[in-house]
Amino acid sequence: MSSVSTRVKIGDALGMLLTKELPGRFTFYDGSSIGTGEIPITLHLKTQRGLAYLLTAPGDLGLARAYVMGDLDIEGVHPGDPYEALVLLYRNLKFRSPTPAEALQIVRGLGWSNLKPPPTPPQETLPRWRRTVEGLRHSMGRDAEAIHHHYDVSNRFYEMVLGPSMTYTCAVYPHDGASLEEAQNYKYDLIARKLDLKPGMRLLDVGCGWGGMVRFAAREYGVKALGATLSAEQASWAKEAIDREGLANLAEVRHSDYRDVLETGFDAVSSIGLTEHIGVRQYPAYFGFLKDKLRPQGRLLNHCITRPHNHRQETGAFIDRYVFPDGELTGVGRIVTEVQDIGLEVMHAENFRLHYMRTCAAWCQNLVDNWDECVAEVGEGTARVWGLYMAGSRMGFELNEIQLDHVLAVKTEGGVDGFPLRSNTWV
Structure with a gap:
């Protein structure tokens, strides 16, 4: 093992750049x-392996690995x-x-052995180009593996981070002092009002997560x-x-790809956090499939993370390899x-960017409050991934690098959409 202290100090090497x-x-x-x-925050690189992570994957990915x-x-x-x-x-x-001369000087000074990549953390999935073993991008098999990577971590872990609502999508805060639970409940009610849900209607919720919208619609709206x-x-x-809440006569959640849903004629379809x-x-x-599930004048509510532009932009390496493999974002204009x-x-x-900033901050606080139990449940490495991801997302929403948008649409036929002249039911 080379001794950095007899060659070039790491601080000197980075400081010159x-x-x-x-x-x-x-x-x-x-x-x-x-x-x-001046700011009381210190990053401390503890090992030579950490240096190798930084040198072999410069930028966010190397820092995240270390x-x-x-x-x-x-x-x-x-x-x-x-x-x-x-x-x-x-x-x-x-x-x-x-x-080129500086790069050679730095590498020589720090030691050539540090250019050998260490094993990647177990929480990291393969890069995009190596995932073809799971099928083509967004094939059913590869989508299933991507969802498994992120969502099948531990239900107990999610309970501690997300709170009692078990809702892993942007909350909508009705006022500044609202709690996370109030805001999640308000979000579901807002969606229900936008969809104009009424007792006896049929709702399809694709990518339903832990069934939050399904249970809310059944319990509060008789859907x-x-x-x-x-x-x-x-x-x-x-x-x-569903069984615990006595909703089995109204609510059902299936372990299946949304494309395997055969029923049609729904009064409403909600897609909350699936489009990503x-x-x-x-x-x-995708949208053609959802349209075909609707009856005439049936409504669609699409809720998803977006970009502040409509240009093509691949997801960053950390998010793609640690959080949402194969995830893709675009602007609300493209969705419309x-x-x-x-x-x-x-x-x-409607744009809810600042609401998601608050939601991420609340999730991070839950992780802080339950840190020891979360680490015991999933390990410190995975808990660190989540803290990093949610805090980074909070910053992204705050800086307007990402947004959260609702798009409400209707299956208009013969010029009839079923809306009043001007609807204010969700204001």
């Missing part, structure tokens, strides 16, 4: 450091909510590209609701909840276009 001084601190196992310490494996610690924030540290890094840890999820863990939990997993190229088939192009009439669109 920084474009601005770091107001926090970044310390290294060889005793070197960078940063002023952090998940415990080779990089962050002092001054809780691992369940590293939001302040991520803001510090986002604003201040900026590097310029080294010249006969069917949900479909690719996660076996979610379906099992949802079925127990569909793939942009599959939108025509695709919904219109398959023949539905778009009636309403």
Whole structure:
């Protein structure tokens, strides 16, 4: 093993490439450091393996690998909510590209052995180009594997992080002081009002998760609701909840691909947090399928994370490999276009970006409050992934790098849409 201390100090090597001084601190196992310490947050690289992660995957992916494996610690924030540290890094840890001569000098000084990639953390899935063993992107088999990777972690873990609602989508806060549970309940009620649900109606909820919308529609609106999820863990939990709440006569959750739902003639369809997993190229088939499930004048509510633009942009390496394999985002304009192009009439669109920022902050607080039990349930590495992901998402919503949009559409036939002249039922 090479000794960095007899060659080039890690802090010196990184410091020569920084474009601005770091107001926090970044310390290294060889005793070197960078940063002023003005902000009381310190990143500490503990091992040579951690250095190899940084050098072989420069940027977010290398930092994430070292952090998940415990080779990089962050002092001054809780691992369940590293939001302040991520803001510090986002604003201040900026590097310029080294010249070829500088790059050679740094690598020689730090040691060539550090360019051998260490094993990736067990929480990391294969890169996109190596997932073809599971099938083509967004085939049923590959989608099932992607959903399994993220959602079949542990129902108990999700209970601690998400809270009693077991709802893993953006909440809608009716007022500043609303709790997460109030906001999740309000979100479901808002969707029900947008869909104009009434007793005796039939609702299809695709990608239903733990059955939150299915159970709410059945319990509060007397709707006969069917949900479909690719996660076996979610379906099992949802079925127990339905039985526990005495809703079996109205509510059903199936462990199945939404494409396997054969019933038609639904009064309403809700898609809450599924479109992110569909793939942009599959939108025509996806929205066409949902349209075919509706009766004339039936309504569709699509709730999903979006980008603030409609250009093609691949998901970042950390999110793709650790959180949502094969996930794809686009702008609400693209979603509206695709919904219109398959023949539905778009009636309403609404942006809830800042509501998702608050939702992520609440989830992080739940993780902090239940940290020891969460670590005991899934291991510290996985718990660190979740803290990093949710805090990073909070920052993304805050900076308007990602958004959350509702698109409400109707199956208009013969010019009849079933809406009043001007609807205000959801205001």
